């Protein structure tokens with residue numbers, strides 16, 4: 119960082135004059151939260167600041183102890199904390215997700231959090247904001263990642279269901295964001311049947327419904343009193359695809375909705391028959407386009423496959439560095 | 452190339468043999484005859500272009516992308532064809548190239564530069580999946596789990612030829628399979644093929660059941676050792692060939708057994724490693740199996756020997772309609788004529804009674820003998836498994852208690868169960884450290900599998916991808932056919948065909964033996 123007011127500490131990214139952290143991995147006094155995925159929004163902080171959806175979902179997931187004090191902030195609204203001007207800007211990643219804009223003594227830094235550039239009707243689109251330093255994620259920071267069209271990917275499932283009506287389709291989706299976005303894509307393509315959800319997906323989906331996002335008819339799979347799952351579509355968390363719970367589905371086609379499903383070796387490793395390549399992260403070209411549109415003086419990379427991105431940016435003579443922040447998982451995994 | 456790339460994807464994602472056969476069948480049905488021949492040549496690993504190597508592929512892609520980005524990407528993906536296809540700049544025009552056109556075009560090139568030039572132009576217009584398929588074809592290893600056996604099973608369902616016919620005539624058509632599909636659908640064999648020189652399906656044995664002792668007349672049978680090697684067929688002809696049990700051409704792996712002559716003779720027997728007059732274990736033989744080329748060091752270290760026990764052709768004349776006793780005589784005389792030191796007559800064992808045989812079987816506890824064979828003196832050489840002619844009487848397996856150390860998720864139907872187990876024993880009498888001895892994934896019932904799965908999940912120590920390490924507390928009795936020293940295994944021993952015999956839920960793990968006790972089983 120040019121003037122060292124935003125630094126890396128063991129808890130995470132720290133703003134010295136504002137005395138707060140961004141997405142800390144250990145409990146701290148004061149934290150700004152980009153979005154409510156569990157690797158970015160952890161429980162136990164004293165004070166947190168975030169969009170109302172981020173804070174509501176944290177409370178929904180962690181219960182009362184999600185923090186001691188929370189403050190909700192509207193996107194686009196300016197807030198001053200001890201001389202640092204702060205703004206939350208939509209990141210297009212999941213409901214409530216935002217980038218964090220920081221301005222101190224005329225120097226502007228934007229922390230991207232997780233983001234994508236594709237259309238997603240469950241959340242506000244990414245906004246480009248000019249800054250001196252852009253701190254980006256790089257989950258898919260290699261040129262091998264080029265996410266295909268999400269409508270085309272979704273139609274693969276609809277086709278498979280119509281061709282294999284005697285099978286159950288068990289599809290792994292990330293519980294927050296991917297699940298609901300994927301359902302809206304299915305509905306958009308005219309899939310009107312009941313969609314059955316693993317219990318772990320119910321709470322957040324209901325929250326999306328409360329927020330007026332139309333998901334059509336959803337039902338908890340545990341309410342289904344039968345052992346015949348043929349011709350049913352069941353969504354579950356990715357980890358459940360191979361756990362004991364999934365053993366009840368005898369004649370089953372397993373799918374996984376994830377940006378990693380663009381890699382054949384990965385699909386094979388996960389024992390997936392129906393890979394659906396849809397991601398809530400920017401792919402390689404989208405990361406590059408974003409950096410180009412913002413054209414900051416400096417790029418810092420938080421987490422993901424940063425070696426590739428850094429090597430490319432250095433070749434293009436962009437000033438850049440790795441922050442090597444730990445604790446952020448490949449959340450689609 | 453779209454259909455072929457889809458085929459590769461489907462084969463990669465479906466690990467069950469049944470599914471693979473169905474996928475191949477549908478694929479062949481969608482092709483024209485001339486495409487079928489090419490596809491079969493590629494799928495059976497008979498197609499090759501000597502012009503392009505993996506390194507040339509790397510050079511091509513590094514002209515499009517920096518060395519760094521290529522190597523980070525390759526590290527992540529782990530497969531050259533896939534990395535290449537994902538990195539090649541995407542085409543704007545969505546053209547495709549037909550499988551047949553592509554294969555015919557590359558035939559025309561005889562130097563590397565012009566072929567690479569053609570490939571670059573082609574890649575600029577097609578989808579990454581097609582590029583992937585092309586690189587896989589050019590570099591050989593498809594690695595989609597299709598063996599020659601699976602292809603042959605699929606082809607049985609494609610035409611009017613049975614399993615034996617396909618096995619036997621396979622090598623008349625490979626590597627290009629010209630007119631293979633016409634023949635498969637009932638047309639006559641092309642004239643230029645000499646049937647005698649081809650592979651001939653083996654005669655197989657039944658498992659001996661002790662109830663037979665009262666039913667069989669012992670005087671009708673001869674007895675031989677059942678060697679622990681691999682069954683093979685040596686075809687002495689103008690070229691000379693060696694075939695494995697299912698008709699795979701293994702001549703290149705065992706060149707020192709290849710004999711040429713202008714008269715065709717075919718002998719049947721067991722391939723073993725024999726050094727300084729001693730037959731070595733199956734482990735040593737494994738160093739020779741599957742090699743495309745054998746260097747002189749391997750030839751010296753693991754010299755192979757053929758123990759011949761039957762003859763199908765002698766000097767162009769068919770012996771299969773002679774009885775076993777006459778065939779044995781013919782075989783002995785042929786071996787005298789051939790006069791090579793690494794092929795010998797598998798000796799007959801003298802015996803007078805069933806008791807003699809029982810003793811022989813139990814005493815055949817030797818690391819290169821699996822038991823004994825009983826063969827009816829007046830039986831003809833019949834392909835397949837004719838009833839009541841040949842019996843294998845294996846000695847009893849070993850049963851030893853081991854401790855489960857790791858469990859891995861299975862494939863296909865078993866993909867949500869931990870069904871592949873690594874077991875081990877104590878390194879010494881302090882009962883502190885375990886050493887892995889082998890892997891087993893069969894021998895339990897479906898109910899037991901569920902119990903094992905539940906046990907693994909609730910006794911996990913650590914997870915590494917699909918593998919879990921578990922508490923050293925579950926004892927299982929493992930059955931195995933043989934045991935030998937091995938330098939490839941950490942424990943220093945290798946078991947032959949280990950499988951579950953029973954799960955000993957109640958047995959305390961410190962009653963399991965230590966490694967030295969197990970080594971004592973080897974003689």
Ligand SMILES: [Zn+2]
Pocket residue numbers: 153155158211232449
């Ligand atoms: Zn996220």
Ligand SMILES: [Zn+2]
Pocket residue numbers: 157158231232255446447449
């Ligand atoms: Zn993240």
